[in-house]
Amino acid sequence: MNVSPPVLEPPFDITRCSHIRLTVRDLVAARDFYIEVAGLVVSDEDGDTVFLRGIEEICHHSLVLRRAHEPASCDCVGMRVRTDGDLDKAKRHFDATGRLAEWVERPFQGRTLLVKGRAGIPLELCATTPTKPRMLLNHQQQKGGRALRMDHYQVIIPEVGPAVAEFMELGFRISKLALRQETGQILTAMTYRKSNPHDLVLATGAGPRLHHFTYVVHDLQNMFRACDIAGALGFGRDVERGPGRHGPPNGIFVYFRDPDGHRLEFILPPMQMIDLDEQPMGLDASQSNVLVPWGPAPPKRWSSEATPFTGIDLGDAADLERWHSSVEDKWK
Numbered sequence: 001m002n003v004s005p006p007v008l009e010p011p012f013d014i015t016r017c018s019h020i021r022l023t024v025r026d027l028v029a030a031r032d033f034y035i036e037v038a039g040l041v042v043s044d045e046d047g048d049t050v051f052l053r054g055i056e057e058i059c060h061h062s063l064v065l066r067r068a069h070e071p072a073s074c075d076c077v078g079m080r081v082r083t084d085g086d087l088d089k090a091k092r093h094f095d096a097t098g099r100l101a102e103w104v105e106r107p108f109q110g111r112t113l114l115v116k117g118r119a120g121i122p123l124e125l126c127a128t129t130p131t132k133p134r135m136l137l138n139h140q141q142q143k144g145g146r147a148l149r150m151d152h153y154q155v156i157i158p159e160v161g162p163a164v165a166e167f168m169e170l171g172f173r174i175s176k177l178a179l180r181q182e183t184g185q186i187l188t189a190m191t192y193r194k195s196n197p198h199d200l201v202l203a204t205g206a207g208p209r210l211h212h213f214t215y216v217v218h219d220l221q222n223m224f225r226a227c228d229i230a231g232a233l234g235f236g237r238d239v240e241r242g243p244g245r246h247g248p249p250n251g252i253f254v255y256f257r258d259p260d261g262h263r264l265e266f267i268l269p270p271m272q273m274i275d276l277d278e279q280p281m282g283l284d285a286s287q288s289n290v291l292v293p294w295g296p297a298p299p300k301r302w303s304s305e306a307t308p309f310t311g312i313d314l315g316d317a318a319d320l321e322r323w324h325s326s327v328e329d330k331w332k
Contacts, residue, residue, distance in 0.1 A: 003174060003280050010171030012081060012089035014125070017152055017199040019061055019078035020213050021124075022262055023068035023310060029259040030065050037230045037256065038215065038264065039144030039222075043132050044108060051108060054149040054215055056136050060108045060129040062150040063213075072260035073310040074210040076114065076122035077153050079199070084127045087113050119163040120208045121155055122309055145226030145266055147215035152192075154201035154211040156306055160186045163202055167191055172200070174280040175273055178291065181284045196270045206314050209306035212255065212263035216270070223254055223266050230256060241302060244295015247283075253295075262307050 024030040031050050034040045040052040043060050051061035059080075066075065081087060090113055094101035100116045110128035117123065135141060136148075157163055164174065164186060175197035178188040188203040203211060217223050220243075227239050235256070240263065242254035251267045258264060283290060308314060 003177070003282075004165065004168055006173045006276075007169055007171050008276070010169070011093040012086040012170070013083070014086075014170060014172075014193050015080045015082050016194040017077070017150065018059065018080040018126070019064065019150065020153060020210075021064040021066065021075035021078070022260075022307070023066050023070070023073045023075060024258075024260045024262075025068070025072060026259060027065060027067040032233075033235065033258045034063065034065070035143055036233060037144045037226055037235060038266075039142060039146040039226065040215075041132075041135050041141075049107070053132065054147045055138075055142055056134060056148040057150070058131045058134050060132055072262060072307065074262075074307045075310045076124045077155070077200075077210070077213075078124045078126065079193075081125050081127050084111060087111055087125060087127055090115070090125055117163070118166050119155075119157040119159075119202075120309075120312060121157070121163075122312070144229050145215075145217050145222045147217055147266070149216050151196070151214045151216045151267060151270070152198040152201060153213040154203055156203050156205035156207040156209045156211050158204070158207060160189055160202045160204050164189045164191065167200065167202075173273070173278070175278075176281045176283065178283050192273060195272050195274055197273055198270070205303075205306075207306075208312060209308050209314065210262075211306045212265045214265040214267055217266050217268065219268065220252065223252070223268070226256075226266060227254060235259075241298050242295055245293050247290045247293055261305065263305075 027050065034052055040063060041055060043051045043053050045051065048067045050065045052063045053061050081090065091101055094115055102114055104112050104114045106112045108130055109126045112124050112126045114122065114124045172191040172193055174189055174191055176190040177186055179185065180187055190198045190201050192199045230236055230239055238257040240255045240257050243252060245252050251270050253265055253267050256264045
């Protein structure tokens with residue numbers, strides 16, 4: 001496995017995945033799902049937008065739901081940078097490399113830079129948001145699965161290798177690769193900036209599309225509580241996959257579909273990636289017993305359904321077939 005060494009002094013400092021912006025057709029139904037099933041907390045809302053956060057989060061929002069009449073989509077995924085000065089460094093970097101980067105206005109965020117990289121993923125960067133009280137100890141107000149914090153999101157793109165190289169230039173490190181052994185092609189890559197195995201997961205398929213986004217829950221009791229409440233509220237058939245265990249990084253998971261079809265994952269707190277000498281783990285993508293040691297096989301729609309990015313064309317039918325046939329759908 002030939003992987004470039006990590007860039008320890010990137011052109012600007014991304015610290016973590018931070019938020020995601022989704023469009024929904026029925027804002028009331030989506031709001032109810034994320035409060036009652038997931039257990040997120042409303043930070044602010046109006047007639048067209050709801051801003052939510054996990055009970056451990058103090059940043060204003062990690063999930064934004066925007067009412068739209070068009071089919072549900074993802075406006076963008078978001079990441080935090082360390083300081084406001086890093087935003088200016090990011091703008092200079094993307095201008096110099098020919099990537100589209102423009103300043104945008106976002107409610108409840110400081111200056112925000114919207115970027116479209118080589119893979120076409122709309123990514124917005126910000127350094128600050130207003131803060132809200134941490135709700136972790138307000139037990140009487142907690143609902144659903146008591147989601148703690150956003151952990152990562154997975155994006156499907158036609159070619160993972162070049163996108164991984166681009167994100168590594170920005171300081172991302174690789175925790176795990178799933179490879180097609182006969183060719184060495186990277187089918188899936190877990191990349192990270194914070195101290196656990198994933199902030200952005202890239203997987204092969206028609207795209208760019210959002211496959212899922214993930215919140216950490218405290219324990220199995222909260223995970224099953226979310227499933228039970230989903231069943232009680234009529235969302236039981238939308239518990240799409242799990243429980244099961246990802247191999248490395250050893251995470252228990254369950255996946256839900258919200259009323260608009262967006263895919264939400266719950267995981268238990270993942271293992272830590274702390275030291276600079278941590279090396280990427282390369283795995284044969286055909287080894288499903290290693291990638292997912294136990295748990296039910298994914299449903300067929302797992303490999304065919306994902307959230308499009310707003311206003312971005314999908315890949316062609318050949319790209320979609322590659323995702324359908326990929327052994328990767330057995331594990332992530």
